[in-house]
Each structure stands twice: as C-alpha cells, then as structure tokens.
Amino acid sequence: MKILALHGSPRTIQSQTRRLAGFVLEGAAGAGAQTEMVDLADLHITPCKACEGCTLTGTCVYDDDVAGILSRMREADGIVLGSPVYVDNVTGQLKVFVDRLADAVHYQVLTGKFGCAVATTHESGGDEVVAYLNHVLNYLGIISVGSISIATRGDPGAIDAMEPEAQELGKKLAGAKRNGYSDPVQEGILADNRAYFKMIVEKNREFRTGEYDTWVQRGWIR
Ligand SMILES: Cc1cc2nc3c(=O)[nH]c(=O)nc-3n(C[C@H](O)[C@H](O)[C@H](O)COP(=O)(O)O)c2cc1C
Numbered sequence: 001m002k003i004l005a006l007h008g009s010p011r012t013i014q015s016q017t018r019r020l021a022g023f024v025l026e027g028a029a030g031a032g033a034q035t036e037m038v039d040l041a042d043l044h045i046t047p048c049k050a051c052e053g054c055t056l057t058g059t060c061v062y063d064d065d066v067a068g069i070l071s072r073m074r075e076a077d078g079i080v081l082g083s084p085v086y087v088d089n090v091t092g093q094l095k096v097f098v099d100r101l102a103d104a105v106h107y108q109v110l111t112g113k114f115g116c117a118v119a120t121t122h123e124s125g126g127d128e129v130v131a132y133l134n135h136v137l138n139y140l141g142i143i144s145v146g147s148i149s150i151a152t153r154g155d156p157g158a159i160d161a162m163e164p165e166a167q168e169l170g171k172k173l174a175g176a177k178r179n180g181y182s183d184p185v186q187e188g189i190l191a192d193n194r195a196y197f198k199m200i201v202e203k204n205r206e207f208r209t210g211e212y213d214t215w216v217q218r219g220w221i222r
Contacts, residue, residue, distance in 0.1 A: 001032065001077045001078070001174060001177050002035075002036070002076045002078070003034070003036075003078040003173060003174060004073060004076040004078070005022070005025050005035070005079075005081075005082060006038045006040055006079065006081055006094075006097070007037070007039065007040065007082035007083065007094075008040050008041065008090060008091040008093040008094025008097065009083070009084045009091060010093060011084075012039040012041055015039075016084065016150075016152065016159050017084045017118060017119065020082065020120055020148065020150060021080050021082040023159075023162070023163045023167050023170070024080050024116065024118060024148075024166045024173070025080065026166075027166065027167030027168060027171040027172075028078065028170035028174040031170070033077075033078070033174040036076075038069060040093050043064075044064040044065045045066055045096055045097050046062040046066075047096045047099065047100075048096075048102065049061075055103065055204065057207075058103065058107075060100065060103075066100045070101070073110060073113075076113065077114070077177040078114050078177060079137070079142060080116055080118065080170075081136060082119065083119055083129055084120050085122075085128075085129050088124055089129065098136055105139045105140055105197070106197050107197070107208075107211045107214075107215075108140075108141040108197060109141070110141050110142050111141030111142075111190070111218075112141070113142045113143075114142060114143050114144070114176040114177055114181060115140075116144055116148075117129075117133035117137065117148075118133075118148050118166070119149040120149070121150070121151050122153065122154065124151075126149030131147075133147070134147055138186055138189050138193065141190060141193070143176070143181065143187070145169070145173050145176050147169075148165060201221065
C-alpha cells in the first residue's frame with residue numbers, strides 16, 4: 001500500500017506543514033504503508049493557461065513535472081494534501097498544482113482512493129484551508145478520512161504536540177484502504193460530482209473515446 005503526501009510550502013524541508021504531513025506519513029508507515037513526501041515547491045509546475053489542450057487530448061501541452069506527480073498519485077492508495085495558510089488560503093504553489101488537475105477531476109481518474117488534509121497557520125484560516133483541501137480531494141473522486149489544522153501562534157512546539165493525532169490520522173488513512181471506510185455524505189458528494197462530470201465525458205466522447213469507455217465500464221454512463 002502506498003501513501004503519498006503533497007504539500008505546497010515554499011519552505012520545503014523547513015516547513016511546519018511538511019513536518020505535520022510527515023507525522024501523518026509516519027502513522028501510515030507504522031500501519032504498513034510505503035510512504036513518499038513531495039515538495040511541490042521544488043518541482044517545475046507551470047500554471048494552467050486554459051488552452052483546452054488536455055480536454056482535447058488528455059495530455060497537457062506543458063512537459064513539466066505534473067504528469068509525473070499525477071502518475072504517482074494514480075499509483076498511490078492514499079493521498080495527503082497539505083498547505084500552510086497564505087492570506088487565509090492555500091499557497092500559490094499548491095493552487096497552481098491543483099489547477100493543473102482539472103482534467104483528472106473531469107474524468108475522475110483518482111476515484112477509489114482515500115485521502116486527508118493538513119494545514120498550518122500562525123493564527124487564521126487553518127480550518128478553511130483544510131476544508132478546501134478536502135473539497136479538492138472530493139473533486140478528484142477521493143474520500144477524505146479527516147484533517148488537522150494547527151494554529152501555531154509562534155509556539156515552536158505546537159506541531160510536535162500534534163504528533164500523536166497526526167500519526168493516528170495516517171494510521172486511519174492506511175486502514176481505510178485495508179479495511180474499507182464509508183462516509184455516506186462524501187459518497188453523495190462524489191456521486192453528484194460524477195453526475196455533473198458525466199456531461200463533459202459524454203460531450204467529448206468523439207475524441208476522448210478511451211475515457212468514455214472507462215466511464216461506461218465503471219457503470220457511470222449507462
Ligand atoms: C505569504 C504568507 C502569508 C501568510 N498568511 C497568513 C494568514 O493569512 N494567516 C495566518 O495566521 N498566518 C499566515 N502566514 C503564516 C503561515 O501560515 C505559518 O507560518 C505557517 O505555519 C507556515 O507554514 P510552513 O512552515 O509550512 O511554510 C502567512 C505566511 C506567509 C509567508
């Protein structure tokens with residue numbers, strides 16, 4: 001079982017958010033998962049220019065690091081999304097990456113995976129940011145098993161104090177794959193999303209035949 005963490009702090013290895021996500025991975029590793037941390041800020045991720053290239057072909061016009069990360073996400077069973085709060089939102093680095101996943105959202109290629117969200121902040125916006133990250137997970141077809149946001153208020157020990165809770169979240173994420181995990185509310189959201197994206201899949205069926213066939217095979221188009 002593989003659990004992949006992606007975080008959007010530009011402070012990379014000094015990042016508090018990375019440290020928190022690392023505790024989640026430690027919990028998952030303790031439950032038998034193979035884990036990997038991705039520092040999005042270290043990668044080459046070009047902002048989407050809305051050219052519709054991915055819509056037409058399924059492949060982005062930019063040959064940068066996004067395709068590689070997406071294929072690692074497809075291989076993973078669980079995905080941890082993390083961001084520090086920047087002006088009460090996710091960082092630009094995280095958002096630029098998420099925008100590049102629009103085609104993966106439309107075709108729901110990550111359906112069946114589980115995820116969770118983490119955020120750190122000095123004071124404000126942590127709950128809103130993990131709510132947004134959980135929303136992104138659901139958009140991708142991923143069920144979230146939970147989230148942690150920490151307002152450090154400058155306390156250097158604030159992240160370490162949450163280590164047990166973060167490890168527990170990682171254990172829960174690994175356990176979701178192994179033992180199953182049900183959340184009727186999120187399952188309803190995912191079903192509504194598929195009903196909406198079905199319109200796009202049907203509209204593009206002439207040039208995205210493989211994806212259309214996959215939706216038919218999965219019973220999402222009858
Ligand atoms: C550009 C910028 C914007 C920030 N905006 C906020 C904010 O709106 N509210 C807040 O409480 N902290 C804010 N912070 C503080 C960070 O959220 C906080 O230090 C966070 O834990 C940093 O995480 P990191 O070490 O993973 O980068 C901001 C920091 C930066 C650099």
